[in-house]
Amino acid sequence: MDHEHDHEYMHEHGIPHSHDEHDHHGHDAAHPHMGGADHEHSHDGGHSHVHTHEHSHEHTHADGTTHTHPHEHVHDHPHGHEHTHEHAHEHGHDHGHSHGCPGAAGCNSDCKSCDMDPRAEVVALMQYMVNHNTAHANELAQLAGRLKDLGDATAFEQVMQAVSDFEKGNMRLSTVLAALNVPKA
């Protein structure tokens, strides 16, 4: 396939993009705990300074499901780690979810004990989608090239116009994503 045609066409629109391989999963988001299974965290102790630590828990259900939950806790307490983690796994692994927390599949948390940052997950998904759209735009451009090779210049032009529109939309998403990634004061 002659990719040169695709590239030249796409560049006419002045939309910067790469034709290199794209990292579909690249994101810099933190991986805070979401409390996927039914476990509780209670945090006790006096609080006088901010302390952050990360750790993970692994536990296995009777049905063979094993979870690992990366945690990122930010505590405001004077010394040590006086919190306890109670993991209750006597249930049948109910993944019901009704409180609207984004991406919280497998979460039975009551939210009060959940340290998940929903914004971080939305940003991570947005980043994924922008990268994914870029990959799809390139794939569509390659399909257009195949149409051209098959002698259908009209379809080639139409698909490439659609690719251009698609990339413009993705650029808008990129702009929103950039704004979302700016730390709030």
Place this chain on the structure above:
Amino acid sequence: MCLSTVYKIEKRPENEVLKNVMLIECKGGVVTLTDIMGREERIEGEIASADLTGGTVVVRPKAIA
């Protein structure tokens, strides 16, 4: 190509294990799922089906003795 939602036994809301799954590894009879936020779920069993256009994967857990 796209993120998937993984279910146990069959595709039903109550069987959802993890969504936004970006990586599935099968090793030693264990299916390890990783979502876009790095959360992991491990299920003893095997992949029963993977609908890659629908973004749906069904895992058949190993029968519990």
